[in-house]
Amino acid sequence: MLENSPTSNIVAISLVAISIGLLIYFAWKTLITSNLFQKGVNLFQAKDYEGAEAAFRKVIAINSTNDVVRLLLGDILNYQGKIEEAKELFSAVISRSPKNADAYLRLANILLLQKNPEEAIKNLQTSKALFQKQRQPQKAATIDKILKEIGNREQGTGNR
Numbered sequence: 001m002l003e004n005s006p007t008s009n010i011v012a013i014s015l016v017a018i019s020i021g022l023l024i025y026f027a028w029k030t031l032i033t034s035n036l037f038q039k040g041v042n043l044f045q046a047k048d049y050e051g052a053e054a055a056f057r058k059v060i061a062i063n064s065t066n067d068v069v070r071l072l073l074g075d076i077l078n079y080q081g082k083i084e085e086a087k088e089l090f091s092a093v094i095s096r097s098p099k100n101a102d103a104y105l106r107l108a109n110i111l112l113l114q115k116n117p118e119e120a121i122k123n124l125q126t127s128k129a130l131f132q133k134q135r136q137p138q139k140a141a142t143i144d145k146i147l148k149e150i151g152n153r154e155q156g157t158g159n160r
Contacts, residue, residue, distance in 0.1 A: 029062060033066075040052045040056040040072065043055060060073065067097050067100060071093060074086040075106065087110045090103050101131045101134065104123045104124070105123070105143065108120040124150075128144060128147070131143065
């Protein structure tokens, strides 16, 4: 027979209180992150890149595993001309999530800006393959067109 002692009641009440406290904490953290993320997106769309950068950095400080925010932050850094910092961010996302096709695509863009078509092509090919595996044929087809354009440009400069 179960005993309903004051000690077991205190333990049960403590566990419920701790659980509720954790739920409230995580709900608050999610709400704050969501609001900051939306603020960053709005500032980005308004071309307030410094404000968007600050908002996204706060989101990353709260939730360090959010790769979407890292990709958007990398885009903002790219728009601000902070190419090397954007490149590091995209490379970090690839290291953390090697199946993130968007990270390879964005890194390829940076590599093209840095006049490194060979590495850009490798990243574009990886991105294309990942989009195909993820059943996103439109994105894979778009990358295929980009690869062909790069190939045509490379042939055009090689013939001069």
